[in-house]
Amino acid sequence: MRLGIVVQRYGAEINGGAELHARYIAERLSRHAEVEVFTTCAQDYVTWENALPAGVSQVNGITVRRFPVTAPRDVRRFAAMSDLVFTREHSIADELAWLDSEGPTSPALVRAVASARNRFDWFLFFSYRYYHAYHGVRAAADRAILVPTAERDAAVGLSIFGPIFRGVRALMFNSFEERAMLQHAAGQRRLPGVVVGVGSDIPERTEPRRFRRKYGIDGPFALYVGRIDENKGCAELFEFFRRYARWARNGLQLVLIGKSILPIPDHPQIRHLGFLSDEDKFDAIAAAEVLIMPSYFESLSMVALEAWALGTPVLANGRCDVLKGQCLRSNAGLFYENYPEFAETLHAIATSPTLADALGRNGRAYFRRHYAWPVIERKYLETFDRLAREPRTADALEPLPGFFARRRRTLPPAADVLARIPSGPVTR
Numbered sequence: 001m002r003l004g005i006v007v008q009r010y011g012a013e014i015n016g017g018a019e020l021h022a023r024y025i026a027e028r029l030s031r032h033a034e035v036e037v038f039t040t041c042a043q044d045y046v047t048w049e050n051a052l053p054a055g056v057s058q059v060n061g062i063t064v065r066r067f068p069v070t071a072p073r074d075v076r077r078f079a080a081m082s083d084l085v086f087t088r089e090h091s092i093a094d095e096l097a098w099l100d101s102e103g104p105t106s107p108a109l110v111r112a113v114a115s116a117r118n119r120f121d122w123f124l125f126f127s128y129r130y131y132h133a134y135h136g137v138r139a140a141a142d143r144a145i146l147v148p149t150a151e152r153d154a155a156v157g158l159s160i161f162g163p164i165f166r167g168v169r170a171l172m173f174n175s176f177e178e179r180a181m182l183q184h185a186a187g188q189r190r191l192p193g194v195v196v197g198v199g200s201d202i203p204e205r206t207e208p209r210r211f212r213r214k215y216g217i218d219g220p221f222a223l224y225v226g227r228i229d230e231n232k233g234c235a236e237l238f239e240f241f242r243r244y245a246r247w248a249r250n251g252l253q254l255v256l257i258g259k260s261i262l263p264i265p266d267h268p269q270i271r272h273l274g275f276l277s278d279e280d281k282f283d284a285i286a287a288a289e290v291l292i293m294p295s296y297f298e299s300l301s302m303v304a305l306e307a308w309a310l311g312t313p314v315l316a317n318g319r320c321d322v323l324k325g326q327c328l329r330s331n332a333g334l335f336y337e338n339y340p341e342f343a344e345t346l347h348a349i350a351t352s353p354t355l356a357d358a359l360g361r362n363g364r365a366y367f368r369r370h371y372a373w374p375v376i377e378r379k380y381l382e383t384f385d386r387l388a389r390e391p392r393t394a395d396a397l398e399p400l401p402g403f404f405a406r407r408r409r410t411l412p413p414a415a416d417v418l419a420r421i422p423s424g425p426v427t428r
Contacts, residue, residue: 048104157417167397174300176426208287223288233294308363325425332363
């Protein structure tokens with residue numbers, strides 16, 4: 001079996017998001033099939049500038065084919081197009097222009113997928129909302145499997161994506177909330193696919209004391225791991241934690257791991273350690289009293305799963321349906337929607353070893369049942385096997401309308417479409 005992984009960026013140095021998800025899946029499925037990656041030359045997800053040479057290379061034993069991006073992102077054009085399609089009546093042509101402005105725009109990558117179409121059994125496209133996935137799916141529809149990694153944002157309400165969701169051979173969802181949202185967006189009671197998520201390479205042993213010695217951290221601490229960004233809820237986290245520190249006076253620290261694009265408050269109980277190795281990251285998770293996930297938008301939190309795998313409780317932003325749903329289904333985390341709830345739930349976990357231990361035990365069991373690598377791999381392999389037995393239809397994707405129909409500005413604002421999609425965690 002030959003598999004093509006198609007993703008916007010790829011590399012061992014990318015430590016989060018759909019790109020890390022894609023690399024994990026590529027490396028695990030390479031145990032069962034011949035895997036190649038199709039990606040761009042970009043490294044930076046904001047500019048999409050070509051930073052790596054085009055051509056063929058190897059990353060952790062996987063063949064990677066890189067293709068150039070036509071131009072860096074024009075931030076002002078992207079903002080203007082986003083305002084148009086998200087907040088005003090617009091056309092399909094406007095949505096396609098938005099897609100092009102978002103980047104990374106790489107016609108060469110799409111042409112390569114089309115040319116290689118008959119050499120691969122399946123293509124796995126990561127991240128529905130980007131150029132490579134939309135046009136790549138259309139170039140290889142009869143063997144396209146989409147890993148949408150969809151968050152609850154206005155892009156879900158764009159009309160161009162409904163035919164993609166309905167027309168691929170299967171979708172590999174990250175969560176039950178993502179599946180429910182995309183079913184409503186596509187106008188389908190059921191979309192072909194399965195809730196699978198992604199695993200993580202959890203070390204057999206961690207050394208919490210090693211982490212504390214190395215970074216000089218004494219006493220209890222809460223941990224945040226990821227991009228330190230307002231869009232990830234970090235500004236609110238800083239505000240809430242400083243208020244909590246004034247009230248609780250228990251010395252609990254907030255330790256931050258990851259690249260910062262948001263100023264770090266100058267506070268005696270907030271430590272920013274920057275980007276760390278996987279060894280240090282896992283040691284830190286094992287050492288922490290609690291992992292905090294303040295993000296408003298997630299399709300799946302890999303770091304929350306890693307915390308549960310190591311028996312560390314999670315405190316999540318309850319306004320994110322996916323995080324709230326995972327906490328409820330696992331019974332391994334608490335959640336908050338405002339400051340009083342943040343303060344009380346954080347204090348409960350930080351000061352009650354009995355509660356923390358119970359949440360940690362539940363988290364380990366939840367991870368083993370649903371996110372251990374044998375479980376993830378089996379779901380992918382069963383999907384490939386099922387699809388191989390089904391007839392392929394080359395015209396499953398609905399064609400785009402004609403020249404004039406494509407330019408009629410009769411589509412509702414995407415934000416309005418999203419607002420009509422039911423929200424909330426899936427508990428069954």
